[in-house]
Amino acid sequence: MPSPLPTRLTIWQHLGTLWRGLLLAWRHLRAALGPRSHRLSITDAAYFQSGPTTLRYPYERLPVPERGRYRLHNAIDDCIVCDKCAKVCPVDCIEIDSIKSPISIGKTSNGMTKRLYAARFDIDLAKCCFCGLCTTVCPTQCLTMTPEYDYSVFDWAEHKVAFATLTPEEITVYQQALEVRP
Ligand code: SF4
Ligand code: SF4
Numbered sequence: 451m452p453s454p455l456p457t458r459l460t461i462w463q464h465l466g467t468l469w470r471g472l473l474l475a476w477r478h479l480r481a482a483l484g485p486r487s488h489r490l491s492i493t494d495a496a497y498f499q500s501g502p503t504t505l506r507y508p509y510e511r512l513p514v515p516e517r518g519r520y521r522l523h524n525a526i527d528d529c530i531v532c533d534k535c536a537k538v539c540p541v542d543c544i545e546i547d548s549i550k551s552p553i554s555i556g557k558t559s560n561g562m563t564k565r566l567y568a569a570r571f572d573i574d575l576a577k578c579c580f581c582g583l584c585t586t587v588c589p590t591q592c593l594t595m596t597p598e599y600d601y602s603v604f605d606w607a608e609h610k611v612a613f614a615t616l617t618p619e620e621i622t623v624y625q626q627a628l629e630v631r632p
Contacts, residue, residue: 491515514597519580521598522573524613528558528592531566535584535593543577544584545570549624558590568614569621575601576609 482504490497491513505512514520536544547570555564585593603609616624 508600514599518597518599519582519595521575521596521601522578522584522611523594523596524571524573525592525594526568526571526613526615528560528590529568529571529613530558530562530564530590531568531571532589534587534589538583538587540581540583541577541579543574545572545574549621550628551624552627558592560590562590567616567621567624569616569624570612571614572610572612574610576606 493515531546531548533546533548536542536546546568548566549569551565551567555567557563580595582595585591585595601609
């Protein structure tokens with residue numbers, strides 16, 4: 451038996467569905483054109499209720515988890531150049547050269563005496579596997595993971611970050627001072 455022709459009521463139902471669909475699409479379009487209303491962390495329970503999931507990166511960013519492991523930073527003024535971080539690193543991406551000082555050269559912010567200059571303190575972030583071991587052994591907590599996760603470069607060599615701040619002249623002076631020590 452042939453199906454009955456659409457009734458007047460069915461056509462209105464179709465139009466109503468179409469209208470609701472257009473309204474929904476417009477609401478999503480309008481939300482996507484504006485800034486995200488809440489920049490919730492992915493760990494937040496309401497993350498998927500906070501609007502479109504895409505962001506205008508890099509102009510908008512989501513907060514990263516508090517204990518996330520991202521780019522390393524060494525607050526070199528607090529570093530006692532003990533070499534522990536380099537020794538524990540499983541991929542040998544920390545390179546340190548130290549120069550002994552005949553006398554104390556100051557204190558770290560947690561009260562440890564500094565007796566070594568950091569002639570070189572390089573971390574090759576291209577090799578780093580972000581295990582975080584170096585930060586856990588650091589006795590002065592100067593080596594930390596920052597929330598910075600976007601550090602793309604055009605050349606691998608740029609991932610080798612130098613944290614030491616001594617000039618070549620200062621390095622020469624400190625080395626000579628050690629050599630002439632009685
Ligand atoms: S996070 Fe791990 S791999 Fe990276 S420098 Fe520290 S110890 Fe080495
Ligand atoms: S473990 Fe900490 S204090 Fe020791 S050399 Fe590494 S960054 Fe410096």
